[in-house]
Amino acid sequence: MSLGEVVSLSPKQERSIAEANARLNIWSGAIRSGKTIASLLRWLMYIANAPRGGALVIVGKTADTIARNIFDPLMDPAITGPLSRRILYTRGAPTANILGRRVEIISSNDARSENRLRGMTCAGAYVDEATLIERSFWDQLLARLSVKGAKLFASTNPDSPTHWLKKHFLDRAGELDLKHWHFTLDDNPALDPLYVANLKLEYTGLWYKRFILGQWVVAEGAIYDLWDPDKMVVDSLPPMERWLSLGIDYGTVNPFDAVLVGVSTPDVQGQRRIYLASEWRWDSRAERRQLTDAEYSKRLTEWMDDLPDTYGPGTSGVRPEWMIVDPSAASFITQLYRDGHAPTMGDNSVIDGIRTVSNLIAADQLRVHRSCEGFLSEIGSYAWDDKKAERGDDAPIKVDDHALDAVRYALHTTQAAWVPLMDLAA
Structure with a gap:
């Protein structure tokens, strides 16, 4: 699939898509920075050539966030072009069909979800809002990625610097088969400059650092620090x-x-x-x-x-x-x-x-x-x-x-x- 014919991408998005060939591939950073679109397009490319003999899995916090954050963009012709017609999904359904492959949909908010995962052998997985996933579920998912060449793709907003995803995975990228891309709001040149300027004014303190700069920072001090x-x-x-x-x-x-x-x-x-x-x-x-x-x-x-x-x-x-x-x-x-x-x-x-x-x-x-x-x-x-x-x-x-x-x-x-x-x- 030719990305240039489907959606206009920033240089950072293109680079992350081209380099996402590790076992674990994680995009983190600011809201509206382009990280989710890049990760979804790479996931779509992976599905087209994914190894056989194992399940493909999409994981999110709830059925609603999976539909909104993953399938709404994937099924938008402005983003995926003619491929959008080959993505079949009904909100709340347990499976989807993407490019002719059956994909299991698992909401990690469901107490039964980890049991459902336990019976799987996986060839690939996409995780939305990874910091909201329980560590035990994440570990179980990694253990199930046992098909040769299996890969995981995940996107997330940043959280505390002591969050398990940051401390035990992103900070150890050099030791693991893991690639990580960090995005700030300014990494998305497609955004209206006025919108970017307004967003930078509207977020302050902790929220500015996480959602504008994409930093993993600790919550500290006064909560409403601009109260006057x-x-x-x-x-x-x-x-x-x-x-x-x-x-x-x-x-x-x-x-x-x-x-x-x-x-x-x-x-x-x-x-x-x-x-x-x-x-x-x-x-x-x-x-x-x-x-x-x-x-x-x-x-x-x-x-x-x-x-x-x-x-x-x-x-x-x-x-x-x-x-x-x-x-x-x-x-x-x-x-x-x-x-x-x-x-x-x-x-x-x-x-x-x-x-x-x-x-x-x-x-x-x-x-x-x-x-x-x-x-x-x-x-x-x-x-x-x-x-x-x-x-x-x-x-x-x-x-x-x-x-x-x-x-x-x-x-x-x-x-x-x-x-x-x-x-x-x-």
Whole structure:
């Protein structure tokens, strides 16, 4: 297959494809840097001439990520040209047909997946988002690549420098039959320069180093390092285009916290922003009394009914579009349904949620009303856990983060609704 006739490639992509002839071939680096396309095209070339007598396998974290990250590009004629018609796959199916070869599809998020792998003899494998794969699954996959000439191809965003993939494989490339290519955002000349410039502004700290520079760096220091209370804390609210969500972090012994979120109408520059408009908090230790689920629901409803219009036009009696609740609060979610609300279970992907909030702060698209005292008291001390970072895990210190969790649920779970509004404003 002639790559030049299918898709325009950067020199680094072409070089990595031409050199990917080791037993283990790994592309890592920044988002949108071209690493995934290069690895997929090399995988496609490998399938066309793969050894017989063994299975071909595609591995990803979930069925959805496999479909989105692997098959959407492979089946796009703009990327694979006429070969796209020879790639047959139905989302969620256990197998695909690629260039006439049967390919097994395995989601490593499924507890049964490693058992399925144990019975295989493999001639080739492609792994998407390799840092998200469990080490035991990875080791089992390598053991199954026993056909003569079998090869593995993998792509990944970088993680902690102590992650097992970095420490035990990439750092030992000279000892192993392994080739590794590192990509930065600037390695993809096909991207719109304005998009690249905006992305570099939107990511900060840890995220900038990993997702722009493609570095394997440890999480350290303050999480929201660009938080600027002098600019981002306000005493009044503009009119809201949408009352977006109410994020709720449930607590009994720990504080219960709810934060109301709105999207403002465009200002004179056409800029919309996310506003944390108001906060309700119940700290059972300070109040010397715990509330029941029914009492929480009643007081939350009364709080929304009684919000004064002085917070901003239309605040009194507000009912946001979504009520996003801590996913661990099953009994409280049931109580809200009984009381006529329509709660949604929050997305508790902690790191992704932190990144969502970080990007809003970096893009200067977040404002917080001064009445949100819990959030304002917590954000300045919100920091990465050094001990967990040493073990290769990115995690915040779980102290005084109740309003922060409520905001994370409210924003990350609803980002499909508000991100297009921010894009239009930009």
